[in-house]
Amino acid sequence: MSRSKYKGPFFKVNLLKKKNWIKIINKNLTILPEYNKHIVSIYNGKNFINLKINDKMIGFKFGEFIYTRKKHIYKKKIVYGSKNRTN
Template structure:
C-alpha cells in the first residue's frame, strides 16, 4: 500500500536538520535537495556509499544499498 498524497513523502528528520551523511532510515524518500550529495546508507551490516543523482528522486534510500551478497559458485579443480 502506498503513502497518501496529502501526507507527502516520508523523510527522517535527522536527514533534513543535521549535516550527518549516515542514513539508518532506509525507508526515507530521496528529495530534490539531496542531489549531488553523498550519503552512507546502512545495509544491515555496514555502510554503502551512495551519490544521489536526479534519476533517484522519489525512490527510497534502501533501494540502492543491497543487503545480500551475490552468490558465486566456485569451480572444481580436476585431480590428476
C-alpha cells in the same frame, strides 16, 4: 502497496539540516530534491555504503540503491586425475 498521496513523503527533518556527510540507517526514507548532489552513507546491515544522489534518484527510497545480501559466487570444480597434466 504504496504510501497515500495525501500523507506526503516519509523523511526525517533533522537530516535536512545537515550540510555535508549524512549517515542513514533507516532505508525506507524518501529521497527529496534537497539531497541532490549530496553523498550519503546508507547502512546495509553490516557496514555503510557511500552513495552519491543524482536527480534521477529523487522520489525513490534509499534502500532501493543498495544491496543487503551477499551475491553468491559458485566455486569452480577441481578436476583430479586429468590426462593432460604434466609432472
